[in-house]
Amino acid sequence: MPLILLVDDEPNILSALCRLFRNENFKILIADSGAAGLELLAQHPVDLVISDMRMPVMSGAQFLEEVRIWWPDTVRLLLTGHADIATILDAINRGEIYRYITKPWDDNDILLTVRHALEHKLLEQERRRLEALTLLQNSELVMLNDSLATKVRERTAELEQARDNLVELNTELKTHFLLSIKVFSNLIEMRGGNLAGHSLRVADLARQLAVQLGCDDTTTKDIYLAAMMHDIGKIGLTDDMLKLPRAVMSREQSSEYRKYPIQGEQLLMPLTELRGAAKLVRAQQERFDGSGYPDGLNGHDIPLGARILALVSDYDNLQTGQIYPRKIWPDEAREMLLQDHGKQYDPQLVTALFRMLDSLAGNAETARNAIQIPAATVQPGVTLAQDLVLPNGSLLLAAGHFIDRSMCRQIIAFDKTLAQPLLLSIYADA
Known part of the structure; x- marks a missing residue:
């Protein structure tokens, strides 16, 4: 149950706030000054604090700044009837305040703000937990490479x-953010032999194609990150599903498989730096003729990065047996992409990819x-x-x-x- 601290020198304000939160699933602490609030914080693990701006001795801005320094994980809200925007902004910057609430407040607005603030705190805690879990799992998976149990003592x-x-x-x-993304993208690939190295190859090719097309740095970065993480939505699929070529899936299996772009987007959206990539992950299975999923986008309504990702990913998947029961040679894969240009793929991107592949082959000798x-x-x-x-x-x-x-x-x-x-x-x- 979340613990909330209310700080105000006016008893009627504290009483009004307590009544407001009475029917919510919260525990409430109250303090009539900043000093009293700091004493309570030192004794209790408070999730969220609401402080009035104008208080004697220690102002709300000063109090919340102390909270930021000593208890940075506690979400901070400022309650103010002051109309001076400069003063409010200064308080927000000093205390890194999540949101400020003006007096007189609207009961529904303040309740919604508190709920959103607590949800934000939970998401941030979950993000940290997942990062720690990722590092732990990576370390454990590497250590499993030792397959000679009889030599454990010697080694x-x-x-x-x-x-x-x-x-x-x-x-x-x-x-190094990008290197962390590479490690994270390996988690799904650990479960399928044909997936090994797929994200790295797709990301490298997609980034080169984006550069050739003149994409700006931000777009290129989003395309690269999306390519590294485009299969993350498959984390919930069974091992058998991961190893099964798409062309031979049953109707039920295909229906389950088609959920992974949305699931991938949902996994990435909480991370600010991955939100651009998350949109591309969602749209990676859209088709140029509008028959794709999950949103039925068509043509240039599909983000450029998603069109690049769909093309480059399928080019690699064809060669690793992820689409059909057999692996396709590169020249044959080109022919299959060409047959679907204008239907599944952007025809201009198909031309650009082939031109780039020819250029890479020609430059290999001078590299x-x-x-x-x-x-x-x-x-x-x-x-x-x-x-x-x-x-x-x-x-x-x-x-x-x-x-x-x-x-x-x-x-x-x-x-x-x-x-x-x-x-x-x-x-x-x-």
Whole structure:
């Protein structure tokens, strides 16, 4: 049950607020000054505080600023009859106030504001919990790569070192938003062999296509993030469903499968930086002729990023057997995309994708020379030419990472824990 603290030097205001919240599922504390409010906060885990602006000795702005400093997770609301906008804005900035309420208030408005504030707090707590859970699951999944149970005792020291190294890597990934997204996108891919590496390939190709089309940085970023997370809505599907090509699904299975774009959007929307990508995830199964889902959009009413995502994702899915029971060769995949241009895909994007693929193939010979080496032979002073991805699709290190002496030892130690040796792609001219 949420605990709410009401702070006001006027007893009639406190009484009115208590009556207002009497029928709500809240616990109420009251204080007649900022100092008394701080004492109660030190004794009780308060979820939300409502403070009057004008109080003697310590104003509401000063009180809420103290709350922000000492109890930042407590949601803060300001009650004011003051008409000076500059003063109100100063109070909001100093106390990082969620919302201010003017006197006299409307009972329905204040109740709705408090409910929304508490819902916001719960969503923020859930986001933090999911981030912690993601890091924990990633660490556990990596450790499961040790398939030789009989050598556990002999390798305990090595595995503990590898675990410490991965914890250090995960700490570093938390400071890099895009790398964290890569790790998160691997969760769904862990459950299906054909999915391994799919999001990374789609994201790289989608970003290059967006750049070629002249998209601005924000649009390109949203397209890249959406591509990394486009399958996250499938997290609730069964393992059998994930491995089943779409073309052979039953009517019931197809109906269940078609829910994943909306579920993906719902998972991403609470995160501010992913809201643009969330809209693209929702629209990824719309068709250019209007026969797609979930909203039946057509033509250029479909966001450009979603049209790019649909095209590039299917190009990769055709080659990995996610659409039909067999894997399709790249040239045949092109033909199939061409047959559906103007129906399922934007014809201009199909042309642009083919032109870009031809350009990439032509530029491969002039690209910076890269070679593959066994992880056991890596030496300090080299740079990764490609993402270092485990056989199950989990990202270990991102392309461009410089391998120093410490990282070299960690890679070699981790490689010893795997049943299948790692291969590193490095720049040969390092």
